[in-house]
Amino acid sequence: MPTFIARRIAQMIPTLAGVIVLVFLLFKFFGGDPAEILAGLRATPQQVASIRHQLGLDRPLLEQLWLFTRQVLTLDWGRSWATQEPVSQIFATRLPATLTIMLPILVLDLLLAVGCGMAVAYVRGSLTDRAVMVLSTVALSVSFLVYVILGQYLFAFRLGWFPVQGWSTSTLTNLFVYAPLPVALAVLVGLAPNTRLYRSFFLDEIGQDYVRTARAKGVPERTILFRHVLRNALIPILTNVATQLPGIFIGSFLIEVFFSVPGLGREVFQAVGRSDYPVIQAATVYLAALTMVINLITDLLYRWVDPRVVFQ
Numbered sequence: 001m002p003t004f005i006a007r008r009i010a011q012m013i014p015t016l017a018g019v020i021v022l023v024f025l026l027f028k029f030f031g032g033d034p035a036e037i038l039a040g041l042r043a044t045p046q047q048v049a050s051i052r053h054q055l056g057l058d059r060p061l062l063e064q065l066w067l068f069t070r071q072v073l074t075l076d077w078g079r080s081w082a083t084q085e086p087v088s089q090i091f092a093t094r095l096p097a098t099l100t101i102m103l104p105i106l107v108l109d110l111l112l113a114v115g116c117g118m119a120v121a122y123v124r125g126s127l128t129d130r131a132v133m134v135l136s137t138v139a140l141s142v143s144f145l146v147y148v149i150l151g152q153y154l155f156a157f158r159l160g161w162f163p164v165q166g167w168s169t170s171t172l173t174n175l176f177v178y179a180p181l182p183v184a185l186a187v188l189v190g191l192a193p194n195t196r197l198y199r200s201f202f203l204d205e206i207g208q209d210y211v212r213t214a215r216a217k218g219v220p221e222r223t224i225l226f227r228h229v230l231r232n233a234l235i236p237i238l239t240n241v242a243t244q245l246p247g248i249f250i251g252s253f254l255i256e257v258f259f260s261v262p263g264l265g266r267e268v269f270q271a272v273g274r275s276d277y278p279v280i281q282a283a284t285v286y287l288a289a290l291t292m293v294i295n296l297i298t299d300l301l302y303r304w305v306d307p308r309v310v311f312q
Contacts (some may be wrong), residue, residue: 001300001303004123004299005296005300008299009296010163010295012292012293012296014245016285016288016289016292017204019284019285019288020068020069020072020285021041021065022190023281023284023285024064024065024068027280027281028061028064032192034051034052034055034081034275034277035048035049035051035052035055035057047059049109050096068281072285075088076088076280077278077281077282078278079133079278080271080276080278080279081274081276081277081278082270082271082274082276083274084256087278087279087282089189090213090267090279091264091282091286094262094263094264094266094267095263095264096171097167097174097256097261097262097263097264098248098256098264098265100171100174100175100179101179101182101183101186101255101256101261101263102247102248103177103248104175104183104224105114105183105186105190106241106245106248107189107245108183108187109186109187109190109194110194110237110241112187112191113117113190113191113194113195113197113198114198114230114237115141115198116191116195116198116199117194117195117197117198117199117201117202118198118202118225118230120132120133120195120199120228121199121202121203121225121229122221122225124203124206132195133196133199136192136193136196137192137196139188139189139191139192140192140193140196144185144254145254147189148185148254148255149184151180151181151184151185152164152258155181156181161181162177162178162180162181163177163178163181165259165260166178166257166258166260167260167261167262167284177263178279179232181260182255182258182261183261184281185255186255190296194240197240198233198237198240199234201233201237202225202229202230202233204233204234205229205233206229208232210228210229211224211229214228231305231306234305235302235305235306238298238302238305239298241298242294242295242297242298245290245294246287246291246294248289253265253266253268253269258271267279268280271283
């Protein structure tokens with residue numbers, strides 16, 4: 001295993017280097033002139049040239065690439081062009097709000113989807129199974145924006161159970177007062193597709209030979225589901241969760257915007273609207289690095305779930 005981890009880390013280095021070069025070139029040739037964006041519409045050519053010199057944009061291309069790479073390696077992205085707040089401080093102060101919302105969504109969605117998927121697979125072919133599949137299909141057809149509008153109207157305006165918007169400095173207050181409504185709506189939206197997906201995983205395992213052998217030996221159906229089918233279906237489930245994890249650290253744009261959650265998702269959304277390149281570049285590179293780390297951890301979990309997995 002140490003050899004596998006070392007080899008994967010060695011593979012991550014050129015991948016991250018490629019991401020850095022790609023991000024640099026995209027913002028260099030397709031993102032517009034940062035000096036003109038900062039100077040504004042009424043700036044003189046001399047003011048634009050002065051800002052370009054301060055940002056190092058008048059230097060050779062390779063030197064600019066090295067400066068960008070040094071920002072990545074030192075985690076020093078400078079200051080936001082819009083707020084003049086250090087980019088590192090933006091990520092440090094917005095991350096807790098994003099985690100307060102997204103971690104409960106991930107945990108609840110995983111537990112409920114796995115439970116619902118297993119329950120539906122257990123009664124496969126029945127009226128309940130078909131009804132759940134129909135409801136899941138209908139739920140998939142409705143936009144998340146509709147859930148947000150209806151949820152705010154019903155549970156906030158009409159019933160008054162939750163506040164529509166707001167955030168505080170207390171983690172417990174945020175978790176039990178401001179987070180329940182957006183978390184419940186996000187879990188409701190994600191439950192339908194994940195239930196359908198996990199049901200298919202469980203049905204694939206239920207049709208395997210080892211399940212028929214266990215039934216022939218008289219093993220109870222619940223024992224087969226929880227001890228054998230669930231464990232063998234965890235590998236594709238882990239793969240699905242791994243694809244969702246990077247989004248936790250950026251957050252759901254709609255959730256944070258519509259519920260005024262001061263998290264990374266809303267910050268990146270605002271940065272795109274005001275062409276705040278340092279924030280966008282930092283979020284892009286960090287998300288790429290985080291994705292590679294999550295993929296490595298997921299591969300290691302495969303071995304823990306199924307000892308038959310062999311690292312090549």
